[in-house]
Amino acid sequence: MALSACGTRTQTSGGGTAASQAKVAKIGVIAPLTGDLSALGLGIRNSVDLAIKQANESNAIPGWKLEIAAEDDQAQPDTGRNAATKLAGDPEVIGVVGTLNSSVAQAVQPVLNSANITEVSPANTGPALTRGPDAASNPKRAYKNYFRTCTNDLIQGPFAAKYLYDAGFTEVATIHDKKAYGQGLVEAFTKAYKEMGGKVLAAETINPDDKDFSSVISKVKGASPKAVYYGGEYPQAGPLSQQMKAAGLKVPLMGGDGIYDPAYIQLAGKTSEGDLATSVGAPTDSLASAKAFVDAYQKAGYSEPYAAYGAYSYDAANAIINALKVSLKDAKDVKSALEPTITEMSKVSFDGATGKVAFDQFGDTTTRVLTVYKVKGGKWTAEKTGEFK
Amino acid sequence: MDVFLQQLVNGLSLGALYALIAVGYTVVYGIIQLINFAHGEIFMIGAFGALATWLVLGSGSDIHAWWMLPVMLIGGMAVAVAVALLTERFAYRPLRNAPRLAPLITAIGISVFLQEFIRLFFGRIPGFPDAKRAIPFPQIDGVTGEAIDLGGIIIQRAALFTLIALVICWIFLYVFVNKTRLGRAMQATSQDPDTARLMGINVDKIIMVAFAVGAALAAVAGLAHGLRYTNIDFKMGFLAGLKAFTAAVLGGIGNINGAVVGGLVLGVIESMATAFIPGQFGGSAWKDVWAFALLILVLVFRPQGLLGARVVDRA
Numbered sequence: 001m002a003l004s005a006c007g008t009r010t011q012t013s014g015g016g017t018a019a020s021q022a023k024v025a026k027i028g029v030i031a032p033l034t035g036d037l038s039a040l041g042l043g044i045r046n047s048v049d050l051a052i053k054q055a056n057e058s059n060a061i062p063g064w065k066l067e068i069a070a071e072d073d074q075a076q077p078d079t080g081r082n083a084a085t086k087l088a089g090d091p092e093v094i095g096v097v098g099t100l101n102s103s104v105a106q107a108v109q110p111v112l113n114s115a116n117i118t119e120v121s122p123a124n125t126g127p128a129l130t131r132g133p134d135a136a137s138n139p140k141r142a143y144k145n146y147f148r149t150c151t152n153d154l155i156q157g158p159f160a161a162k163y164l165y166d167a168g169f170t171e172v173a174t175i176h177d178k179k180a181y182g183q184g185l186v187e188a189f190t191k192a193y194k195e196m197g198g199k200v201l202a203a204e205t206i207n208p209d210d211k212d213f214s215s216v217i218s219k220v221k222g223a224s225p226k227a228v229y230y231g232g233e234y235p236q237a238g239p240l241s242q243q244m245k246a247a248g249l250k251v252p253l254m255g256g257d258g259i260y261d262p263a264y265i266q267l268a269g270k271t272s273e274g275d276l277a278t279s280v281g282a283p284t285d286s287l288a289s290a291k292a293f294v295d296a297y298q299k300a301g302y303s304e305p306y307a308a309y310g311a312y313s314y315d316a317a318n319a320i321i322n323a324l325k326v327s328l329k330d331a332k333d334v335k336s337a338l339e340p341t342i343t344e345m346s347k348v349s350f351d352g353a354t355g356k357v358a359f360d361q362f363g364d365t366t367t368r369v370l371t372v373y374k375v376k377g378g379k380w381t382a383e384k385t386g387e388f389k
Numbered sequence: 390m391d392v393f394l395q396q397l398v399n400g401l402s403l404g405a406l407y408a409l410i411a412v413g414y415t416v417v418y419g420i421i422q423l424i425n426f427a428h429g430e431i432f433m434i435g436a437f438g439a440l441a442t443w444l445v446l447g448s449g450s451d452i453h454a455w456w457m458l459p460v461m462l463i464g465g466m467a468v469a470v471a472v473a474l475l476t477e478r479f480a481y482r483p484l485r486n487a488p489r490l491a492p493l494i495t496a497i498g499i500s501v502f503l504q505e506f507i508r509l510f511f512g513r514i515p516g517f518p519d520a521k522r523a524i525p526f527p528q529i530d531g532v533t534g535e536a537i538d539l540g541g542i543i544i545q546r547a548a549l550f551t552l553i554a555l556v557i558c559w560i561f562l563y564v565f566v567n568k569t570r571l572g573r574a575m576q577a578t579s580q581d582p583d584t585a586r587l588m589g590i591n592v593d594k595i596i597m598v599a600f601a602v603g604a605a606l607a608a609v610a611g612l613a614h615g616l617r618y619t620n621i622d623f624k625m626g627f628l629a630g631l632k633a634f635t636a637a638v639l640g641g642i643g644n645i646n647g648a649v650v651g652g653l654v655l656g657v658i659e660s661m662a663t664a665f666i667p668g669q670f671g672g673s674a675w676k677d678v679w680a681f682a683l684l685i686l687v688l689v690f691r692p693q694g695l696l697g698a699r700v701v702d703r704a
Contacts, residue, residue, distance in 0.1 A: 034508065034521045035521060035522065036522050036523060036622065037522070038521045038522055039522060050633060178674055198551070204672055204673055204676035205672055205673060206673045206674060207673070207674055207677065209624075209628050210631075210673070211614070211618045211625065211628075212617075212618070213400050213401050213673070214399040214402070214403065214545075214548075214660065215396055215400070215403075215659065215660035215663035215664060215673060215676070216663055216672070216673035218392065218395045218399055218543075218660075218664065219392070219394055219663060219664050219673075222391075222392055235522070235523055235622075238523075239618050239620060243545075243618075246535075246536050246538060246543075246545050247543045247545065248536060248538065250545045263522065263523075266525050267523060267525060267619065267620050269525075269528070269619055335655050345428075
């Protein structure tokens, strides 16, 4: 019933134009569209939407029309799994951009994998997602359908460690929120930082739902670190920084891409001046390649900013579209193109908004550029961009 | 020793917040034996009410004057009390004579309803920020800002505000319950509503007063929370409500002094566990485990709670 109704709608809606005969393929989005992290999630959805609109306008895949199917994961693994199940049940979905959180990705991966749907994350940095449980020592490709356009924490953590150590912060404390992302980041950071000769004076954890960090701050303060490295996202990191400084621990807080968002500064207040964050790639607005994306995004008139992962989501969607150019060309329906799309994904190579977009044998991006950002005058400003070797 | 005193201060100020909310659970339970699981959301609504008051009156000209604080407090209280009375009238009163499980389940429903309502509704009013993510709370000079340093012990101004607010509310409540006719009527109703009704007490009115008192204190806590943590969100009531409920049970549910003591004890346990339990089971992440472990111990060995009296089953 539902299927036939669908088919009727596509045929009648486009009535008469060339697009009316076009078959429909959907690119899904799984990201937090509501909740604390919705600023990031809505940026992801809009950027994918932009890539799809552009592909349709330029008729990138002759005979096919692309549509977006955005699902809210509320940054929760369970909700994410439901969203993935829903998309996997839709016979027109061929690829998915998402998720934002590594912990949600863990729940989404197996569902999309068993449906042979290509998944490209613009933001997951958990190493295990591509390289399996022993990511650092014995990497094994975890899921053949999974790719990502951002670097993973095996690179981001050490990159931050090197920056802090070189900048003279040789004694730090670490705090993380015990989620896959935060813990992975801090573990990678700690290993590299100790190897360089840095000292980790205190290693603390918080609960992801906590509001009150006074006890853990008092404890960290006793160790007198020169900086605090935090693994987690801005809803906790902002208040943590604010409470840290109010409690007299006046040292910079550094985090990963999870805190690189204007909302962090809003939550952390005036005292966030000097706080640091690493984020994947070079600053979007400094790249010539990203200018076209930023201009197009602004022209499209979305009510929400593209946020930290906009350009990566745009590249992720374009990676799928590039693969579809080959896999969908002679395909009679979406189902028969699912496997070829995954195969084509590993051959994708083009200049995207964030730089070169291509994937290694694990599905990780081959570009390993990262940037350190600093809060200056109430804004994130790029401090140092570098390629991690 | 410094760490001990610092954690004691941290714990007391956190506990003061729990205590202010816990009183609402206890007062309502004392009168109608209902565990009002929506009370955490009343606390959240109080914070949003205070924020809305500020947005309407103060944000345009960016007024951070001292007089904004009482105005915000009154605004928050008004909204919280109104919502509490509405839930009482339309969700609990129709179920007054239903089996005890029915209003309990309704309370959980109200809790989810209020959360989702704020989440979906708040950003739709022009000029009001979207509640889908944490909203920065206005900071008022004198109550927030640079912490006070007492010889190495750091006391945040907002934490001091919470503690002072708790003391004032506690005194008010003591006078209200023991020295006024309405307060004595509340005591009578909590002892035996049927006999109280025979003595000419309007029990419906007393129940409304209990809900209103609890909501007013929850609104104070909501304002204190906003000032302390500089942001509020639609989910903040859930965990805070659960902790406050625990505090009420810890102190002896139905006992106002017990709720205050229970809140303070819970706050202190949490911050002490963070600092002084060594090794793998120490640290901030385990504080809830120790807090609830203590709750279980208290319930096993002193089921009436720390200050509660043994309840005699009503004939």
